[in-house]
Amino acid sequence: MKAFVIQRHGGPEVFEETTLPDPQAGPGKVRIAVRASSVNPLEIKIRSGLVRSGPQFPAILNGDVAGIIDQVGEGVTGFEIGDAVVGCAGGIRGYPGALADYMVADACLVTHAPQRLPLETCAALPLVFMTAWSALVDRAQIQPGEHVLIHAGAGGVGHVAVQLAKARGARVATTVSSGEKEAIARDLGADDVILYKQDSVPNYVQRLTGGTGFPLVFDTVGGGNLDASFEAAAVSGRVCSINTRSTHDLSPLHAKNLTLHVIFRSVPLLYRMELEHQSWILRNMAKMVDAGTLRPLLAARQFTFAQIADAHRYLESGQAVGKILLTRNGP
């Protein structure tokens, strides 16, 4: 099969097209004729060697996948050849990725594609949805009526988190950097949108919560923003963070009796923990799409697999608003 791989760490230019043996669906696995994938910041980190959780060289990157099952391994139930599926199933250590003609995936890491969106478009959702679900539902146990602050509500994880929090009955405030993104966040259902460049944490905490802070803060940004999240949290609140590789003064956690949930989405795959639960998350994703409560925000430019280097350059430029979709053969 044709595959796009990296043989070393480096810039976007390290991607190359190659031919690899067609993979076969072993026990518990399905083989997917890949139609589409999407770019996530994790793949930039794997490509550049910033994180060491990538697949072995020659490495096929990308977890998100949408396609058609064309082989079903021993012991797999619930899937048949010809089924349209979507999932986040690889592109990290031990799991080949989606940038190829075929992807062999654990059956519990894909689900039947929802009907309401084109199959290719669905490939924008799995990684960001599973991340948002892990944070808001599994770890923070978001409650109906709860007041939630989601940082970067027009971002990859953020735009899905806003929709998920709304679907769970929360009241959602979100930060954005521009008027264009403010309109997007409102359209996604955010109740309050904070233009953080023109505002301060004490100001918006006072305005939106009367000064008490948010019982739940989802930090999809990380770095110094995590300190802003600690500052915006209410006493006895929870902060979720998905990008937590920096050093922080933890005194605010102490003063406010906080819980910090750090989410590293690849852990279930890397450690083969709770794989069945991933299937449950994906089924919820498909249900939300079909219920009309979840849709991906797509960037202005989309790419084919052969254009993966340009897709990485586009993400790294910071110009993309929304998810960058990758189709195997173009739209």
Added chain:
Amino acid sequence: MKAFVIQRHGGPEVFEETTLPDPQAGPGKVRIAVRASSVNPLEIKIRSGLVRSGPQFPAILNGDVAGIIDQVGEGVTGFEIGDAVVGCAGGIRGYPGALADYMVADACLVTHAPQRLPLETCAALPLVFMTAWSALVDRAQIQPGEHVLIHAGAGGVGHVAVQLAKARGARVATTVSSGEKEAIARDLGADDVILYKQDSVPNYVQRLTGGTGFPLVFDTVGGGNLDASFEAAAVSGRVCSINTRSTHDLSPLHAKNLTLHVIFRSVPLLYRMELEHQSWILRNMAKMVDAGTLRPLLAARQFTFAQIADAHRYLESGQAVGKILLTRNGP
């Protein structure tokens, strides 16, 4: 009434004996003729001005109290004059402490004293028990059979945490600094005792967990020890910390998908949150004492209220193993 107060921050010498008007039990409160209290590190921090959550000057310190109710305020049910009670009810902003003839306390911050121990001895337990319960039960939701690492199992909070974790069905490993404390920790029920000065985190994680780490770590020490706690935690585990005012690299939380629960025991009082729940915790404490599953570890030296300065010096010397009991008039 006679009271021991501080009028300024400083060393142990700032305590002075004074006479204050007898307090009266307002609505929802009881007045306790105080028999005993105990010293906790929090009071050292309040006395020295390290934390700003102390009562107004002239400040009566100390939360832990054991005594006899001699006034019952309006609306209080379940308590009568003459009842022996124990609790952790003050000594911080907005709440007078126990170092006096009388302490007026919220009725939900005391409970009927257990029968199995002398009333005075019970005063060693409330603050440390409520801290351990908040961490292990309320926040970390400790599970039967779970493998728990408790740092400083012969310390104030630690020795109670070991007993609580055992009573909840956990398997308990704990760190201590000496052979004397190892014997204490085993006597309290610890399954495995780690002499941390002669051991390393990777070593004991390998020996006790086969290298996978502990799903729950309770750090009662803080500072640099918190990094050891992150290191000892299993993937997707939880770390509880009660002394978290320092700066830390959070990368290990990310790599292992951890939750960090930071517990500041004074928050329910300072913010008047979940006060009724404190009553529930105290009732569980009394039940455990009467069931024989909880007893305080008492330091070799005990003091009267008039000797409070010496009691602080003793705690600050680091020589005390176990809780320092304070009795109003001596044993």
